[in-house]
Amino acid sequence: TTHYLFIVVVAVNSTLLTINAGDYIFYSDWAWTSFVVFSISQSTMLVVGAIYYMLFTGVPGTATYYATIMTIYTWVAKGAWFALGYPYYFVVTPVWIPSAMLLDLAYWATRRNKHAAIIIGGTLVGLSLPIFNMINLLLVRDPLEMAFKYPRPTLPPYMTPIEPQVGKFYISPVALGSGAGAVLSVPIAALGAKLNAWTYR
Numbered sequence: 001t002t003h004y005l006f007i008v009v010v011a012v013n014s015t016l017l018t019i020n021a022g023d024y025i026f027y028s029d030w031a032w033t034s035f036v037v038f039s040i041s042q043s044t045m046l047v048v049g050a051i052y053y054m055l056f057t058g059v060p061g062t063a064t065y066y067a068t069i070m071t072i073y074t075w076v077a078k079g080a081w082f083a084l085g086y087p088y089y090f091v092v093t094p095v096w097i098p099s100a101m102l103l104d105l106a107y108w109a110t111r112r113n114k115h116a117a118i119i120i121g122g123t124l125v126g127l128s129l130p131i132f133n134m135i136n137l138l139l140v141r142d143p144l145e146m147a148f149k150y151p152r153p154t155l156p157p158y159m160t161p162i163e164p165q166v167g168k169f170y171i172s173p174v175a176l177g178s179g180a181g182a183v184l185s186v187p188i189a190a191l192g193a194k195l196n197a198w199t200y201r
Contacts, residue, residue: 028143031092035137038094039130046070046096046129047122047185050103054117060108063121067100086150089140095132099125126185 031038049070050063071093078091103121110116137143 028092028140028146043126043129043185047125055114060104063100063103067096070096095136099129122185
């Protein structure tokens with residue numbers, strides 16, 4: 001019972017950490033103009049939580065369940081902002097579930113080999129999540145215009161957008177995000193596995 005209570009606490013807290021990564025990562029202007037940062041934080045946080053959760057249960061499909069929890073939480077946050085009068089696209093709900101399904105598939109296909117799940121699954125998440133989310137962000141109407149029209153009350157004055165040209169510094173956001181996410185997901189997933197092993201001691 002103690003172990004299951006512990007994993008529930010870990011799942012909830014890591015989910016909250018993911019959906020609040022950077023404090024404003026889900027708002028359309030930040031997610032759009034800093035896509036590389038978005039990709040790194042989301043792919044690594046998804047892999048850490050999913051690997052930890054999946055290795056604890058030993059059941060393929062757990063990563064998808066974990067991603068579903070995060071998706072539901074974020075839609076609740078999106079609904080809360082919408083109820084406050086902000087536009088529908090003010091909060092962007094990231095696409096975690098397909099990448100988590102690939103992680104589950106790697107765990108299942110390698111006969112529940114945790115090292116393969118970390119290396120193969122982590123790489124698949126790091127490569128796929130930026131692609132899925134770039135498609136997601138392309139559907140947002142005028143993200144920078146929305147950033148100027150609806151400034152966030154929690155945003156410090158020194159971080160208020162000044163000009164809608166920050167995106168020009170990235171030649172290929174999908175390539176940069178995918179590469180960085182894939183490289184960083186594997187060692188951080190390994191760290192999650194180490195924490196999982198430490199829990200059993």
